[in-house]
Amino acid sequence: MPGWLKFAFGKSVRLAALLAAVSIITFVLISFSPVDPVRAYIGADMMTVGAEQRLDIAVYWGLDQPPLERFLKWVSSMIQGDFGSSMIYREPVAGVIAERFWYSLSLMAAAWLLSGLIGFAAGSAAAMNRGGWLDRVIQWVCYTIASTPSFWIGMLLLMVFAVWLGWLPAGLGVPAGVAAEQVTIADRIRHMVLPAAALSIAGISAVALHTRQKLIDILDSDFVLYARAKGERGWQLYRNHGLRNIALPAMTLQLASFSELFGGAVLAEQVFTYPGLGHATVEAGLRGDVPLLMGLVLFSTLFVFTGNTAADVLYRLVDPRIRGHENDSRNV
């Protein structure tokens, strides 16, 4: 279908331009940085490393060449799938990201689903009881969550469920001191519960408030007034006229929130020392691991782009009106 082809082509061009721009900006930023990568690499051993060794290290990482040459080299090897090797993990960046992505993916997927479902239900409940106490409570909770630092939610959960009640492990992705082959899926899930809970609580409020507003708009419409006049009410009214109309906007919003999801994962993983991408991002930033940091910036960009594209595709699938207006939809 030519419409689809055009859509896919446009998206690919957009993605290529986006990644190119992000990598150029990142590279320029980092090359202007006062942080000396050699010094960052050596870290605490600064006093014991001589000037010659430092030069050797610089040559080893290719830091003695001018920035433009380094950039071209970096880009050309990146196109071949080589993102360089991480200084702190001593592994190829692609490998570090791939390995940690699975940890983060399960965490983010669980939180994404959970926050979406809870938020949707809460928003629907609030709108159906507009003005009532339930509505007020839900709104109040949502606004409060929106102003709460997500890492603090994690700390509270950690204090209550890991320290005080002792129900769940306090951190890490797998039990400490257990051989990798003996780690069961149940272990992994137990370690994921708290970070996932922290991350989903942080994500609820946007979906809930958005869903509430959408549903209220729909309940105010003439066709709902007519349905009420016919005697529909409560659950029946919601199922027949509300649900279908608000499911799509909620899904889209949730897909478009990949950026916040990733940011929240960085914090949740930091609180629970969960070995995912977010934790790697923090480590890379703190310890000056430039190749890993650049790889992660590009990867998170790709991740966010995937979410936004999925939202677009979903809309095109469901709403045929959008397909015809591909060109003017952006200029509203």
Place this chain on the structure above:
Amino acid sequence: MTRVMFDSVARLQTRSAVYPIDYKRRSLLILLTAAALLMMLIMAGWLTNPDALSVQLDQRNLPPSFQHLFGTDWLGRDMFVRVMKGLLLSIQTGLAGAVCSAMIAAVLGIASALFGRQADRIITWLTDLFLSVPHLVALILVAFVCGGGMKGIVIGIALTHWPALARLIRAEAMQLMAAQYVQVSRRLGRSLFWIARRHMLPHLLPQLTVGLILLFPHAILHEAAVTFIGLGLPPHQPAIGIILSESMRYLSSGMWWLAVLPGAALLAAVRAFDVIGSHTKRLLDSQQYERL
């Protein structure tokens, strides 16, 4: 059946009749309360005696009491004073970042409308570009590039928070640009700069103000997040995030006040900004709410 219909109609009527008179006074009251709370927090940060931050080893690890409202830490420092000072620092950093961010949004949003289609395309693309990297990742990158410190956080916040507001300003400026009096003004030979200054800015000021106030909560939360991670301010400048990340080490020892109270204070400050912003918005575009 008729009763249901009557109910709906009656509800619509009461809303439009009662709400407009009542909501303004209510909004103003809530706004003032939140502002007062915020002022109290800021004054507390300003006026508290920094002597209470000195190390007093005989007063270590005390739970909250009247003498030490938030308890003391593992060095005997008064947590209330630390939290208030830290909060003040976080608010200042967030404020600086949010103001810069709002200025970027204003300039780009207005430029988008003023300089025609090509400029608009570039700016829209730029907006999308900055939305496409997760805020926190971008903040970590910028903080790393600046080598830590206040500067890195302010620049990071300024660079990451403008896109949403810029879109809003752009849409508004586009409408203004199409308005007749602006068209006439152009025909009279006014320069684009003149139009931006005399026609656009006064009109956009309410949106900009509200947008700026609503940026604060995000800016402060992100500031706290970056310092919590450890990339921001040095440990001897106790921003709220640093206080919280230090308390992480004492979570397992049952000293709950080290984590709970600073976080709650931060929550209160952020919520206050949010309330002020949303109620200012309500008061400023009263027309929109009168139609409700």
